[in-house]
Amino acid sequence: MVEKSTFKVKEGLARMLKGGVIMDVTTKEQAIIAQEAGACAVMALERVPADIRAHGGVARMADPIKVGEILKSVTIPVMAKVRIGHFVEAQILESMGVDFIDESEVLTPADEQFHINKYDFKTPFVCGARDLGEALRRIGEGAAMIRTKGEAGTGNVVEAVRHMRTVMGQVRHIMNMPDEELMTFSKDIGAPFELVKLTKEMGRLPVVNFAAGGIATPADASLMMQLGADGIFVGSGIFKSNNPPARAKAIVEATTHYMDPKILAKVSEGIGEAMKGLEISLIPKEELLASRGW
Amino acid sequence: MSKKPLKIGVLAMQGAFEEHIQILDSMGIETIEVRLKDQLADIDGLIIPGGESTTMGKMLNRYDLLEALREKGNSGFPMFGTCAGMIMMSKKVEDGLPGQPLLELMDITTIRNAFGRQIESFEADLDVSEIGERPFHGVFIRAPIIKCVNGTVDVLARFENNIVAVRQDNLLATSFHPEIAGDSRFHEYFVNIVEKWKEMHGKD
Numbered sequence: 294m295v296e297k298s299t300f301k302v303k304e305g306l307a308r309m310l311k312g313g314v315i316m317d318v319t320t321k322e323q324a325i326i327a328q329e330a331g332a333c334a335v336m337a338l339e340r341v342p343a344d345i346r347a348h349g350g351v352a353r354m355a356d357p358i359k360v361g362e363i364l365k366s367v368t369i370p371v372m373a374k375v376r377i378g379h380f381v382e383a384q385i386l387e388s389m390g391v392d393f394i395d396e397s398e399v400l401t402p403a404d405e406q407f408h409i410n411k412y413d414f415k416t417p418f419v420c421g422a423r424d425l426g427e428a429l430r431r432i433g434e435g436a437a438m439i440r441t442k443g444e445a446g447t448g449n450v451v452e453a454v455r456h457m458r459t460v461m462g463q464v465r466h467i468m469n470m471p472d473e474e475l476m477t478f479s480k481d482i483g484a485p486f487e488l489v490k491l492t493k494e495m496g497r498l499p500v501v502n503f504a505a506g507g508i509a510t511p512a513d514a515s516l517m518m519q520l521g522a523d524g525i526f527v528g529s530g531i532f533k534s535n536n537p538p539a540r541a542k543a544i545v546e547a548t549t550h551y552m553d554p555k556i557l558a559k560v561s562e563g564i565g566e567a568m569k570g571l572e573i574s575l576i577p578k579e580e581l582l583a584s585r586g587w
Numbered sequence: 588m589s590k591k592p593l594k595i596g597v598l599a600m601q602g603a604f605e606e607h608i609q610i611l612d613s614m615g616i617e618t619i620e621v622r623l624k625d626q627l628a629d630i631d632g633l634i635i636p637g638g639e640s641t642t643m644g645k646m647l648n649r650y651d652l653l654e655a656l657r658e659k660g661n662s663g664f665p666m667f668g669t670c671a672g673m674i675m676m677s678k679k680v681e682d683g684l685p686g687q688p689l690l691e692l693m694d695i696t697t698i699r700n701a702f703g704r705q706i707e708s709f710e711a712d713l714d715v716s717e718i719g720e721r722p723f724h725g726v727f728i729r730a731p732i733i734k735c736v737n738g739t740v741d742v743l744a745r746f747e748n749n750i751v752a753v754r755q756d757n758l759l760a761t762s763f764h765p766e767i768a769g770d771s772r773f774h775e776y777f778v779n780i781v782e783k784w785k786e787m788h789g790k791d
Contacts, residue, residue: 302708312601333639392705
């Protein structure tokens with residue numbers, strides 16, 4: 294019997310991306326640069342988060358023409374973003390053959406109550422999370438991959454670190470928890486009990502967990518990997534720097550050799566200036582992207 | 588003197604290398620993650636995992652492992668490639684990237700993403716008589732297929748007439764992912780190849 298688009302092949306694709314770097318790209322030229330650098334996938338979008346932040350207004354799914362061009366220009370998997378709750382944008386991307394859909398807080402939410410029922414789709418989904426409860430709620434809705442939210446478009450890794458430490462800390466906490474405490478813990482973090490139990494059994498988040506939101510340097514990538522990320526998303530960090538091909542390549546190498554400081558030093562040399570970056574505490578609260586989604 | 592236990596390297600440039608290591612661990616086999624040339628020194632076999640073949644190829648090239656692995660593979664050293672690993676071991680890849688670095692070890696021509704994009708990914712039971720009567724559950728993710736085989740390549744499994752598992756001497760390759768199938772028979776089969784090779788050629 295042949296079974297297509299099972300959860301196993303969805304979360305399986307996420308496993309195949311592990312140890313790799315997924316790069317935000319807005320044109321086919323950028324997609325080719327990313328592939329040349331060794332990206333394991335690209336994220337097709339209209340504007341990188343730093344520009345979304347600067348432009349303001351409603352940020353939506355990218356123009357299908359653009360997504361189509363990027364799909365044709367590279368052989369690695371292509372992801373694309375939809376607004377939280379906007380299942381029609383997801384239907385459109387699925388019909389185009391996009392390999393992974395990111396239901397993303399970086400775009401303006403379309404629904405302030407409900408996320409997409411990701412089981413309705415053949416295409417796997419990745420979703421952002423700040424803590425274990427949020428991650429398990431998204432998995433409960435059918436997400437096949439999780440990433441930290443971080444604070445996209447800032448070039449500041451501090452929020453991604455916070456979110457990764459929170460998730461990993463909560464997993465460690467569950468590991469030491471007697472089974473009779475799991476139900477109350479599930480209720481407290483607002484997560485499905487069965488997934489909390491599964492997390493304890495597996496000793497990790499039940500699906501692949503990447504770091505995202507503010508990664509700008511090879512050292513940032515290694516930091517997130519050492520904190521337990523399975524791989525790295527880089528958004529504005531590459532194409533907002535002054536030498537994207539060199540930086541992209543360096544971040545790919547830093548993600549593979551994340552435990553080797555000598556290689557990290559070498560790949561960090563002479564790759565030009567990183568994006569300028571933003572201090573999180575100076576961003577008005579209502580402009581923070583991580584608080585979108587629930 | 589007791590024999591030195593087997594040690595199998597798992598290429599860890601990118602991809603599902605942890606999954607292979609977990610299976611070998613459960614079989615009591617010692618493993619090492621391979622990212623640099625010196626990590627090849629005292630291994631008895633190498634697994635190239637599923638992942639992104641273009642990423643792996645570039646990293647092998649940049650870290651000077653391509654030639655070292657090619658030499659090993661050509662000298663009869665046991666290697667097992669799954670999905671991207673199979674692509675890496677192919678002599679020829681149709682629709683590969685121009686200049687995509689390959690190990691060019693097995694006399695097979697591979698087509699990348701042969702079934703289409705991710706929405707075409709699937710699971711199916713396969714008959715693989717080499718590893719036993721019970722079907723093996725194949726997980727195919729943006730999977731390649733083997734278009735043609737030459738020379739001394741044995742076909743181990745087909746899916747709807749497409750060749751999806753092959754062996755040539757001590758080289759083993761599958762277009763699906765035994766590392767996430769929950770079935771260790773392909774790994775046992777490979778370990779068996781490694782043991783035989785070690786008995787004949789290995790130092791202890």
